[in-house]
Amino acid sequence: MSAGRSSNRKTGEGAPPPQPSKHRDGFELISRIPIEWTKYQSKESQSFVDITYDISIQDRCSRIAFNRPNVLHAFRPQTIREIQQALQLSIDNTDVSVIILTSNNIPKYTPAFCAGGDQTVRNNNGGYQDGTEVYPKLRVLELQVEMRRCPKPIMCVVDGYAIGGGHILHMMCDLTIASNRSIFGQTGPRMGSFDAGYGSTRMTRLIGQKRSRELWFLCRYMDSKEAYDTGLINASYPLPDLDGRTAQWVRRINMNSSTAITCVKMALNADEDGGGAFGIQQLGGQLTKMFYQTKESQEGRDAFLQKRPPNFILHSKL
Numbered sequence: 001m002s003a004g005r006s007s008n009r010k011t012g013e014g015a016p017p018p019q020p021s022k023h024r025d026g027f028e029l030i031s032r033i034p035i036e037w038t039k040y041q042s043k044e045s046q047s048f049v050d051i052t053y054d055i056s057i058q059d060r061c062s063r064i065a066f067n068r069p070n071v072l073h074a075f076r077p078q079t080i081r082e083i084q085q086a087l088q089l090s091i092d093n094t095d096v097s098v099i100i101l102t103s104n105n106i107p108k109y110t111p112a113f114c115a116g117g118d119q120t121v122r123n124n125n126g127g128y129q130d131g132t133e134v135y136p137k138l139r140v141l142e143l144q145v146e147m148r149r150c151p152k153p154i155m156c157v158v159d160g161y162a163i164g165g166g167h168i169l170h171m172m173c174d175l176t177i178a179s180n181r182s183i184f185g186q187t188g189p190r191m192g193s194f195d196a197g198y199g200s201t202r203m204t205r206l207i208g209q210k211r212s213r214e215l216w217f218l219c220r221y222m223d224s225k226e227a228y229d230t231g232l233i234n235a236s237y238p239l240p241d242l243d244g245r246t247a248q249w250v251r252r253i254n255m256n257s258s259t260a261i262t263c264v265k266m267a268l269n270a271d272e273d274g275g276g277a278f279g280i281q282q283l284g285g286q287l288t289k290m291f292y293q294t295k296e297s298q299e300g301r302d303a304f305l306q307k308r309p310p311n312f313i314l315h316s317k318l
Contacts, residue, residue, distance in 0.1 A: 030251050032244030035059050044089060050079035052104060053086045055096060061250050062090040066103040072115035072161055073103045076130040079118075080139040087146060097258050098250045099150070101173055102157040111179075113156070116164025116187065119301050126289035140165055141285040144198050147172045148269060151262045153253060157246050158182045159239065163221070164191075168199040171206060174265060176233040177249060178224045179242045184232060185221035190310065192300020194291070196284030205272060207231050 037054035039045075040062070045053045054063045064086045066073035075083075083101075090099045105111040117140065123129040127136030147154055147169075156162075156173035164187040170176050178184075188194040194216070203212045207230045214220060224236035237245045253261065291297045296315040303310035 027252060030248045032248045034243040035061065035247045035250065037063055042089065044085050048082050051082045051086060053089065057095050059247065059250055060095060060254050061098040061100060062096045063100045063102065066114050069104065069106050069109040071118060072110060072112035074115045074118040075140065075165065076118045076121050077128050077139050078130055078132050080143050084143055084146060087150060091150060091152060097152060098253050099152055099154045100157055100246065101154055105159055111160030111181065113158040113160055113162040114166025114169060115161055116166045119191065119304050122301050124293060124298060126292045138285050138289060141197065141281065144172050144281065153261055153265060155249060157242065159242060163187050168195055171202045172198060177235045177237065177245060178233050179239040180224050180236050181239060182224040183221050184227045186215050186219055189216065190219045190300065191304050192297035194288060196287050197281030201280055
């Protein structure tokens, strides 16, 4: 970190003084050797099916990874519940200062971070039900709030598709870095769904009203370069460099005061949440639940499962 400090070395007589440089922050001197992970052994983590949970004591971070590659890591209630448990494990662990949210991709499947809610378990009664819920609910809304209130920074590492509810989860993270083959966007209105809470308000804060409406109204996708250019993500790297760059970002965060990081995160959140975003998120969730009970919404899900274009006009009341 000496490269990031002011130098008092004397220059030769007549030599010009050192010029200002962004590289004086020393960031590029930080090691990019990939993090070495250890399987976390606990009663909770041993029961995980839809995710994996690992930690690195040396780099003071945890890794929560979607583990459903055969469905583009789409989440069901069990998936979200396991992430909630892993998030709490990370919060409670004093050896963890940074939390990584990512996915486990394998060559035989299309790479993805998360494709959102698993439509095969979307219920007509206003939520998702895979047999693990007392009643159908939108559990992911609870996770969004928990991520927002988490005192530790959450960094999303995206490789592949981050769409629908998966796109919203990456936006809920404090930072997002991605591989150069990653794709971002919304799918809700094509499938009889939407997120009128953080999925809308957070996106608007990140990329503005016009681009947010474009993503929601047209359901167009962005590649990683466009996502970076619009401010949707923090950085895009070639896939072979992604693990090393992840390590670099984590190590730099850990060089800073963890208390300062927590306070800054809460202060940045207050600019949005203090204006009523949490209340809007709750309202949005209730609207989504009601919409899921309509024929129009169900047509989007059914068309997706049946691999046909949806006929929303047949069921629309507007």
